[in-house]
């Protein structure tokens with residue numbers, strides 16, 4: 250393996266393992282959510298690995314993401330659920346993408362795109378059962394259901410699935426979760442009565458898939474759990490294995506005298522004579538600048554604190570007076586599995602008041618994705 254300045258090493262065996270964890274917990278098939286370049290892990294290797302590990306199908310936000318999966322040779326069922334008036338439904342239909350529609354307007358656009366190709370589009374009905382984000386609004390439902398039944402009768406669409414997304418899935422016992430599931434069951438009944446019943450139903454995101462098997466219908470729709478990060482830490486880690494380890498190669502080691510300040514604004518002043526190391530990772534790479542002075546890295550099994558401001562391309566760590574035995578070219582672990590006591594993406598998230606979803610999906614393209622284990626190619 251090469252030694253890139255900055256590397257995000259993705260453990261595909263961990264992803265395969267995590268697919269099994271979710272499937273067993275939910276006792277349902279897995280629709281693996283691989284949007285946003287598989288939460289920053291690299292969409293094609295992750296998609297192939299998840300499918301090889303038994304995931305039944307895939308889901309993404311944009312049609313373009315789905316088409317990219319097809320271009321990468323993925324033939325599994327793919328659902329795309331976030332569209333704008335400019336979305337190319339013709340391309341979705343041509344690539345056999347299941348289009349999740351969130352309004353009568355989107356359905357009409359899909360019907361027109363199917364007519365233009367003299368074919369039938371596959372759709373999923375995305376119902377807004379309480380998240381108040383995407384999905385068909387309550388006051389639009391009756392009209393939508395009739396339009397859908399007509400489009401189905403006309404052969405313009407086939408209705409593959411009905412879905413909704415939970416507002417409080419990470420609060421497993423919140424009554425809204427069951428209420429949303431009930432609303433979706435009612436909506437599915439409405440469609441069945443109109444002769445446009447869905448073949449499958451899915452509700453659960455990662456936290457619900459792991460904690461509420463009663464909400465799993467035919468499929469569950471996990472994202473973050475596949476990447477090995479528990480969405481409900483207070484309930485444990487479920488045996489999930491974090492798949493991404495971020496490392497940087499030490500670019501420079503140098504001495505610093507007591508009283509010298511480090512990086513922009515000299516926010517950290519060396520209290521004693523010391524040694525610092527420069528790492529080629531910064532906020533342009535997705536290391537939050539807000540972490541400045543509030544994180545540690547592991548080099549050769551030892552922990553060293555980050556000091557001074559995180560810059561666009563680089564950061565500084567304090568190796569201590571004896572230099573910690575660190576040499577230029579050694580690799581520093583910025584975050585990883587945490588299993589050896591090292592830092593995790595969750596540590597970063599907790600420190601700056603966000604969630605690890607944002608940390609891993611925000612790791613930039615300069616971090617070379619390297620894959621270990623799993624189904625590559």
Ligand SMILES: *Cc1c(COP(=O)(O)O)cnc(C)c1O
Nearest residue numbers: 282414454455470471472473474
């Ligand atoms: C992102 C997303 C998911 C996955 O959510 P996780 O919390 O990462 O499991 C599921 N469904 C929809 C509609 C999504 O947008």
